[in-house]
Amino acid sequence: MADAALRLQNLFEQLLGTPLAVRIRAWDGSEAGPPGAPTLVVRNRRALRRLLFKPGELGLARAWVAGDLDIDGDLYAALASLAGLVWERGEDAPGLLASLRDPGARAAARGLLRLAGPPLPPAPPPEEIRRVRGNLHTRRTDRRAISHHYDVGNDFYELVLGPSMVYSCAYWSAPEAEGGTLEDAQRDKLELVCRKLDLSPGQRLLDVGCGWGSLAIHAAREHDVRVVGVTLSQEQAAYARKRVAEEGLTDRVEIRVQDYRDVADGPYDAISSLGMAEHVGAEPYLRYAGDLFRLLRPGGRLLNHQIARRPQGDESAYTVDAFIDAYVFPDGELAPVGTTVTQLERAGFEVRDVESIREHYALTLRRWVANLESEWAAATRMVSPGRARVWRLYMAASALAFERNRIGVNQVLAVKTPESGRSGLPLRSRTWN
Template identity: 80%
Template sequence: MQDAALRLKALTEQLLGAPVPVRIRAWDGSEAGPPGAPVLVVRNRRALRRLLWKPGELGLARAWVSGDLTVDGDLYAALEAIAAAVWEGGEDTRTLGQALRDPDVRAAVRGLVRLAGPPLPPAPPREEVRRRSRLSRLHTKRSDRRAISHHYDVGNDFYELVLGPSMVYSCAYWETPEGTLEDAQRDKLALVARKLDLKPGMRLLDVGCGWGSMAVHAAREYGVRVVGVTLSQEQAAYARKRVAQEGLTDRVEIRVQDYRDVADGPYDAISSIGMAEHVGSERYLEYARDLFGLLKPGGRLLNHQIGRRPWQDESAYELDGFIDAYVFPDGELAPIGETVTQLERAGFEVRDVESIREHYALTLRRWVADLEARWPEAVRLAGPGRARVWRLYMAASALAFERNQIGVNQVLAVRTPQSGASGLPLRTRTWN
């Protein structure tokens, strides 16, 4: 009898205390749920065991990455529906232990356990980061190298497929939503260069230089000398090849180096684009002080960084389960106010803050479209699990930016000399 989907729907509604917002297709071919709704495909009983052993985001992520759980149709619509039901379904803020004291919840869990079969916890997918201990100190040089390698040493061919020829892995800057990704990424690099007021002969330090896009753009278009640093061996090899192809080896040096080990300042300007998210709250002041010390008086820093919304109780903030386990190990997002405060504590004068949140949503949707359009090739290059990780995290992130759950900001800061002469014009935004 094919009734798994109907049973799963009924038990889930009993657990949530609300209608299931998606249509469920179960491993036996049965379907249940509202017609026309996004279809959540539960491919086997193992998916339920993953959710039961790790209720919440991490269990869902494990089921998705392993291929036990998938979506038939619009992924964005499915994610929005699931988020609304699971995380935004009301004012119930009970802990799991408190919820299990509810007899209806206990009965639903018992029913799901019976439906899932033998209660053995499946091993996490191999794409999940393995840690010896969460109590070990974050953001040592060694742990940062491992974290960066996990995310960026996936294969340059895979990143080319997703990012396109620009190989820029940060928010683009769109003139219109209908524009091309390449134009929007070029405009973002040009915006950074204008904010830094780059001129021929200047020295630029590009912290977290990635595949060399900013370094090449600055040297080619503005005649500056650039040092780019990254912890990724694969990024560095790709960036050096690009530099050589552009004939810029006399102006651009790419190093595999921790920003904390850069000691050949002063620089006229520093760009940090999509790198500071890896620094961590306990190291952020050190990061800011290091960059301050590498700038000459009057030098500018452009810090381009994703930020989260502040929590009323900041002590409750924890690293995101899926993102931390599969995407950016040890990455941390801070509210923009904290970032500005730490930069100023380090000695910088913050002169301009620009939010470009909507631009990142557009960028992520383009990356997802590129990935989905070339899905078989992506699976061949990175493996099915890794490809699923990138599809889920980029689609979910696009929705988070669109809904103002996270943002991205460009902060222009100056190492203002004691004279107080910042070097900026009276009407600062000459770059627009």
Template identity: 80%
Template structure:
């Protein structure tokens, strides 16, 4: 009788309808597949039960987070191969009911059931977000979603992000620059696009650990209000503010964006925040920001974008990201974002795509995580550490493959006379 790895390889190829470009190491120590190829480690037959009960991405993710699946060696080549087999196939072809019409597929599934053992659904790993799918993007649900992702522990984020403590795309002068240099350049780019001047007021919506607020106050002399829903972030940011002697210039609040009433501000920044707002509430979000901005003031919206679908009504959230990373997060095409900002009353003056910059950033974060893996596991637990490694590595490949992008959108609240206050050559950012 064939060993477990050979049986798995044969069944996987039967399901995929093509040779498997991976090696498989099974729970019995057996190995099958082309020499030199990335090795997918199936540590426990429980992984098969997860895939049978949740075919596709979510089943794979649960097996990965639980430690039932792993990769030996470089993670990126294995993910590239799995992307072609799982994530980039036609949606209809991934629908189990459709696939089971094929006798070959039915036979393969029967073989997997026999190999998996008792066909009971294993409980999801505890890191999976569990919440009702109704009442999305209320104040309560947003607090819960933000806490799931950001209240993992500031020490864990320090390990991943490095000294800059910036959790958004850096701006790289060169691929071999340091992460700290690239993040400092991003913060400075945001401030220059906003044309910050001493004495102005900046509202940083989704301020994270306070890096932009500190940079703007220290380097540009502005007064900053930073808001976040994460109490851990706020405590960390307040300590940084006090340590730098900027408590008279920077205020960090635990506050929902819908509750900010102390405008007008001279400038607004929304860096990696709008992904949490939700498509159905985005116009309200943009309208609220427009209301908080003085005439002639600028908004810098730094936001991840997905590619448009032919049928936008059929779009669903990424199952792994929604369950383990950003619960209730939603991405929009950049064209939709621009339209919504203009519907809210803004004049959009510049859109800069920095997609390749995010791929570089994510690869550095993954490298930081892998270099400090044992400490990361102690700080956040093995399941959470595995979530972050998978999502950051897979996201890096998604940016590289142009499956998602990231853009900085500069918008202005023009005066009643139509004055934008923008220079004739806006790319000078002054």
């Protein structure tokens, strides 16, 4: 066989009902598709078996992580072009999974199956997390999920995140092409959070999901507050404590390995939660909001920085992409921003400001991808080729999702307003802009 690429192109286009915008290079050396377009490299027949037995996002991801598929050329352009193999995009481009419901498309699927050949579908790559039976979002399952994502090595995170070691959306005044840098944008985000919380010397700040300690250090050093940071990651805590000691801030910053549900030493003057609430889950979210409300003094502020998805027709459906759930953030769930605001208000908060910074996350992710790609050989030594491929795919695909408004990210400022009704905010609250 020396025409596998042409056969693949024809079968994929028959399945999807639309021309492929990528070129295909198959295991037999053949190529087909638009000249000059990004090339989907199908290294072996096993890639087809993964796609067919798990149609859609998870099958494509498994083939990518295992190295059965690769991209030659612009990764972002290729992912955008391959969206029809993954996501349902309406009647004109329904996605591979929906296409298989059509009798005509099933004939093409049978053609792919013949081309794929035996044996049965291969086992998932070892980077895929194994599901545990039982309830989600117990203390044990949350520790396991956090460890899967964060305990992959601090040196790897240093490579991806850069010196700031902040793993949430930066706040850009200008893209890098116009003079902005990732480190500047992350510093500006930390300062933005502190200004929204109106921190002043001597106050107590609780940083829920404190990561590697960047916000805790910034708040203590620049605003002279006392900070308690909590995380479930042993590696994060050890790294953060070392940084705190190097900054000479051990008298003002305490880093704990502790579940937010177990924090009992309130009240705090302010609480920050940056990129942590996505791990909480839809069902426990009201309790999460209630716990933070309980830990604040009257008049205290919460800054909740959280990724959001677009509303869906069936709000009871599981709300995380299959690839993200299996390889990146196990048990994570995304809600629309309106749901988040409602839950915070049900817990007793007065929501005073919601700022969408969706485009900022796309810029941040593209910088993280560039960091990873520039040190690819080192990254694969630090973790594994499969794990590095997980991160490259997840961050690049997420950048596109933010750019195309499939997901967003919002900073929600809420107050534990006292009975007097005095929120403590100025009449024009957007004084941080």
